[in-house]
Amino acid sequence: MKGVLLINMGSPLSRKEMREFLFNMFTDKAILPFPKLPRTMLALMISTLRSPGSWKKYELIGGSKLMQSMQLINDQLSAELGSDYVVTSAYSYSRPSIRQGIETLRAKGITDIKVITMYPHSAFSTTGSVQTDLKSVQQRYPELTIQELGTYGEDEHFIAYWVDIIQKAIDKNGYKKPTLVFSAHSIPQYNVDDGDTYVEEIKTSARLISEKLGVAHRVAFQSKIGRIKWVDPDTKDCLKAMKAEGIDEIMLVPISFTNENLETAYDQGCEIVPYGKNELGFQYICRVEIPASHPELIAILKNLLAKA
Numbered sequence: 001m002k003g004v005l006l007i008n009m010g011s012p013l014s015r016k017e018m019r020e021f022l023f024n025m026f027t028d029k030a031i032l033p034f035p036k037l038p039r040t041m042l043a044l045m046i047s048t049l050r051s052p053g054s055w056k057k058y059e060l061i062g063g064s065k066l067m068q069s070m071q072l073i074n075d076q077l078s079a080e081l082g083s084d085y086v087v088t089s090a091y092s093y094s095r096p097s098i099r100q101g102i103e104t105l106r107a108k109g110i111t112d113i114k115v116i117t118m119y120p121h122s123a124f125s126t127t128g129s130v131q132t133d134l135k136s137v138q139q140r141y142p143e144l145t146i147q148e149l150g151t152y153g154e155d156e157h158f159i160a161y162w163v164d165i166i167q168k169a170i171d172k173n174g175y176k177k178p179t180l181v182f183s184a185h186s187i188p189q190y191n192v193d194d195g196d197t198y199v200e201e202i203k204t205s206a207r208l209i210s211e212k213l214g215v216a217h218r219v220a221f222q223s224k225i226g227r228i229k230w231v232d233p234d235t236k237d238c239l240k241a242m243k244a245e246g247i248d249e250i251m252l253v254p255i256s257f258t259n260e261n262l263e264t265a266y267d268q269g270c271e272i273v274p275y276g277k278n279e280l281g282f283q284y285i286c287r288v289e290i291p292a293s294h295p296e297l298i299a300i301l302k303n304l305l306a307k308a
């Protein structure tokens with residue numbers, strides 16, 4: 001029997017978990033690249049100060065849908081793969097942790113474990129963090145064969161996944177000639193300067209999807225926090241420039257995610273779209289929602305396993 005571990009960031013399900021989630025995130029060297037002691041002190045400070053405001057956002061959207069979506073994807077993949085595989089999910093900053101996920105499979109006597117992250121693109125702060133965790137679990141359990149199957153931003157099923165979701169949104173909204181704004185989670189500029197390929201990977205996915213749909217597109221970055229320099233252009237600035245160019249039908253596409261989450265429902269739904277409507281005066285602007293699961297998403301995961 002083989003094991004499949006699906007990995008994502010995680011999400012807080014209660015006010016108490018909010019602080020833990022932020023603490024776990026900011027003690028991660030891939031997020032805050034400082035030595036351990038100052039990083040832990042900063043994580044304690046940031047999680048304490050940030051959690052009330054962040055939790056309010058989660059309450060406003062009725063909670064993040066990330067964990068429910070992960071459960072559905074997990075169950076659908078498990079049903080597709082049949083009894084030769086055990087599929088389970090784990091999270092970088094929530095429970096079960098990556099180590100716990102591997103231990104669950106190990107406890108079932110499984111030694112061959114394939115790992116798939118729910119991040120379509122690589123980034124030091126997401127896939128890089130997962131790889132570091134996997135390395136440390138591998139050292140703990142050298143008898144296991146743990147193989148991470150890589151990203152899939154150019155995979156034909158990933159392109160088909162977004163083409164289908166976007167086309168349905170175009171039809172639903174009755175847009176005639178939309179311009180897609182692929183709004184990805186931003187990353188710190190210092191990561192790009194150190195060789196992070198995330199931005200280029202996002203641009204490639206955006207180009208391939210737009211070409212298939214035959215529509216115009218832009219790439220922009222959202223959800224920056226703190227005072228450091230993040231990758232540009234910022235999504236709101238991109239919309240401002242598009243208004244000046246006279247573009248009038250806009251669809252935000254959350255290209256860096258495979259589940260609805262705080263950054264889609266709140267940052268796009270409650271901040272960026274209202275900004276476009278109320279401050280810039282766009283009449284036709286909407287965000288494309290991510291379905292909880294999708295046949296093409298399951299096909300991506302199955303394909304990665306078949307190729308491994």
Ligand SMILES: C=CC1=C(C)c2cc3[nH]c(cc4nc(cc5[nH]c(cc1n2)c(C)c5CCC(=O)O)C(CCC(=O)O)=C4C)c(C)c3C=C
Nearest residue numbers: 010011012031054064066123125126185187256261262263
């Ligand atoms: C400060 C550093 C952060 C970096 C770098 C970062 C990169 C990054 N994040 C995602 C995906 C998600 N992030 C989510 C929440 C979230 N992210 C940060 C910080 C960084 N992210 C914080 C502090 C939070 C918590 C919310 C808040 O306080 O603002 C989520 C949402 C999860 C959910 O519960 O719904 C996702 C998903 C990517 C893809 C990425 C870089 C590529």
Ligand SMILES: [Fe+2]
Nearest residue numbers: 009185223263
């Ligand atoms: Fe994030």
